[in-house]
Amino acid sequence: MTARALRATVQALPVAAHRARRHAGFVAAYGALTAVVALGALAAPLALTRAADDGLRAAVAAAGRDADVVVRYVGREGTDLRHPESFVESLTAAADGGLPPALRAVTGDPVSVLRTAGLNTLTPAGPYSLRLVHAPDAAVTWVAGGAPGTPDDGAAPDDGGSRAVEVGLSAATAEAMGVGPGDMLTLSSEVLTARVAGVFEPVAADDLAWTDAGDLLAPGPLREGASLRPASALLPAESLGTALEVLASGSATIQVRFPLDEAALRADDATTLRSDLVRAATTPDALASTTAGTPMVETVLDGVLDAYAARLAVARGQAATVLTGLAAAGGLVLFLAASLLVARRRQVLELERARGASVASVALRAAAESVPLTVLAAVAAVAATLPSGGPPSGPEALPAVAVLAVAAGAPVVLAARVAASSWAGRRVAANRRDRERDARARRTWRTSAEATVVGLAAAAVAAALFRGVVPDGDPLVAAAPILLAGACTVVVLRVLPLLLGVAERAASRGRGLVPLVAASRAAGGRTGVRGVSGASAAAPVLALTITAALTVSCAAAAATVQQAQKGAAAVVVGAAARVDGPDEDLAALALTPRPDVTTAAGTVLPRRTFARGSGLKTTVLVVDAAAFPQLTALADAGLPALGGPVPALLDPRLERTARLLEPDVWALDSTVPLVVAGVLDLAATGPHLDVTGPPTVPVVVVDRAALAASLGLAPGDLPVDVVWLDGPGAQAAVEELRDAGASSGTVTTREERATGLRTDPLAVGLVTLYLLAAGMLAALAVAAVALTVLATAPERTRVLAVLRTLGTPRAAGRALTAAELAPVLAAAVAAGLASGVLVAVLLTSAQDLGSLAGGGDPALLVPWWPFALVVGVTAAALAAAVAAEARSRRHVRIGDVLRTW
């Protein structure tokens, strides 16, 4: 652009300010619409980010303290213990300094515990295996005696006799051992004597400091195969050196626990966090200390992060679809608003062009208005997000950026288009055949464009079906609903003129003038009258189709997730309630008859080799087959003889191996031959048979009674890991169990599980996003209808003025507006609803909604309310717009209208 042209353009800029003042109301409304749409596009990812963060925190919270990062050291032999208290501190500092920064940022202050190996001791209550535990952070209250320190005879004896330390015991331990303050405990063949200095109660037993020192609070149960009951004594810093000298530093284990700070967790950091965690676990050099051996990092956080990442990827893929749809619908509505604004200024723009304005200068003047307005709207939208933590960044901000780009660019492009097409001096071929050729070229171009849209829609659906959910979304898959709606719009724009032509011919045979005019105007594309169909209708029809389609698909996805959550609770729990072991009383629980309660017992035998020599690992599920309808094949197979083959249902992956090799598994203490009774795909017929363990391991299901018969045992002799309780009395039985403290197993009821799934922050966040999006889309549909009515109103007013000169009453205006617009809007809404159902049917299976719902079967559920919402909202918007237009025409004089036509 030359300096002169630049100066000319800048000089003409004040015209933009005058124009904005002239249309201040419309410009303000356009800015407000931009701000609202941008806010929606900003708020949706924010809501998802918040839900993602909350979901991660909930997932980590569900893992409990197991998600904490624990660095475990074993003391190195020969460590200088002249300053024993700094031994623990130095390891704590090594762990603190060596933890990767991202991991350290989401963990709290470390808590360290040193424990020795178990030392045999004989107490008045019997023999114990006593560990000395140094827990500097554990706060206690001394209820008898006093805090332990250094015993008077703690100095190294010259004769090499027993060394002494002072310890404290919890009230429960002291009572169980039958000792009290002042009593002496001889440890480990008299190499060390522990004097009980005091008895304590914890200040707060649930304090973090007790997590790794919980065995201090009470003796543990006698373990299977062990002869001594375990217990622990609190070792003070003053006695630590003596104890480590006697017992050797190599016998001490030091655990440094970094409690996970759930509030500091952010879903966006999960990937970094996981890679840091893996690096720390596999190459713990940074954590190493000269006073201890190679440290080990223990946590279940990586598994939690992995599982959550899979769910989050699904949620993000879903959200990307919703956001893309919202941005597209919002952008289209803004485009409609910009079209209306430019249409109102068409005459002036043409005049500017005629007076010598270049297209660039017209565009610049339009930009001088739309860009600052969009910036203002963006600032307002961003400001509105500040209380929620500010706007999203990165790819999540793209929908809002796209919307703002449309808001700023549409008026510019449309104004430039008006200017470019005005007085363009475009030559039209003089030869009729050439004109026909040009018309054919235009038709070919249109057909090509339509075919492109349909092809893209097909590609998007195929991509969604074949690729499924792509982590963090796939642009083509995310655009699938829009493209499908676009393809439906193409069909509508092709079919509608034909239908309107029929309506027009029917109207021409009738007596009324208004129906004929309305039909003619509606069929404008065909008749040449500038009506509401034809190419000019593409934007409003597309806007309505997309909003309707996405409303239906969003509502269907929300309903499907909610329904799948109920199913997931049934799948995981398997009955009204289940009790998971290990629990010594589970077998008794299973056998106790209760009124209105059906009980089924099961045993999970993990990591068993299926068919010796096959190398295949399997999980064997031993259940009461009669209690499960899908296991009738087992129940009907009868009982085997002693040592005989046990009927089994196999995972499909094991079937081939079972044909090649003799199938058998190791159960209890012998190998049990199997006979194939059928194939059972738990993934497909899963309800009521959830198996804890990696889903990649195939499962073999056998009947308890059959296994017991083959082993020569009574069914009651088999261990029980899980008990299912069902029937009307199940809930009461669970409450009874809980009240009586009868079971130490984990009790899960279907209702509790369902409630947990319903309140899962990620699922709740996504369902909320769906429902909010459905609401926003309905609002955008209203805006689209209103803008369509407004855009066509001036010409309708002129037509009505002519009709009134022919004797048509003023009230006919309402009928004209409604009759003209209703067919187009109805066609768009119908196409939108149909494409919404199509989107839901085609894409539900690809969207992996089941993982979001917690594992339930995501059978598609299309509720009725989005149909009612879309139809109702569109009809109400049309009715309101018709009434408003009629009211605005009340003050219009026919003469004025006809004179300025």
Add this chain to the structure above:
Amino acid sequence: MSGTATTTGARTEPVRAEGTFGDGALVVCDSLVRIYQSDGIEVQALQGLDLLVEEGELVAVVGASGSGKSTLLGILSGLDVPTAGRVRVGPWDLAAMTRAQRVTYRRQSVGFVWQQTARNLVPYLTAEQNVDFPQSVAGVPRRERAARTHELLGALGVADCAHRRPGQLSGGQQQRVAIAVALANSPALLLADEPTGELDTTTSAEVLEALRSVNTELGTTVLVVTHDPSVSEHVRRTVAIRDGRTSSEVLRSTRTHDDGTEHTVAEEFAVLDRAGRVQLPREYREALDLVGRVRLALEEHQVTVRSGRES
């Protein structure tokens, strides 16, 4: 067309060969054709129109509705292009201009006034700003713009309306401001399409007087399309268009009688185009039943046309 006129883009070199049609004229329309199509219907608005307008002329173009007057004006103003034929205004070949040249042509060489008073002016700009706008887009410096605007509004008698918006002006004032807008960049040619169509007689006279003063005092060539017979009475030359061709011209001249009184004499001429075609008025044709084959006879000083059915 014979001659050695050369063109650089759309701008014709000023040196043209002797004998070129319209050589020396400001406006040259040579066998101009304009065909519109609308939904398969073909309208031949101009059917080989010839017209020459000399620099400094004030010409009225009259004709029935649909005769092609406004089409001609559209082409001359650079807003439309002919389907065939040649059209030149000054150095500009309007049939061959690029988009950018068209913008330059509109800025520098031509101004126009439409019939609808509201269509001529930007409604949210004052009269002064409206006159200023075409100069702004042409890159005229601010000081020059202000002086020119002041000068034009004063010359057209609407200086007192400078700060009023079009809605605050009468129809006549609006059209005079519109003329000022059209003259803002000192065009060589001013085109007016029914400028008095929405005005009463008195106001029409004011606007016509304004156009005449523009022609006489500023030397601008003016072409006015009109239905109004009073307009044609105010100009020296009136061109009638019928069925897309120039059919006749009326030339007015002032003659002084022997008694010293002056009066206007109007002479109507049929126009014989370069192909030798002439349009006979319908009443002539009907009176003599001239249809289909006719007999032409070259006689001394005249050519006669007789019905072919005469024996």
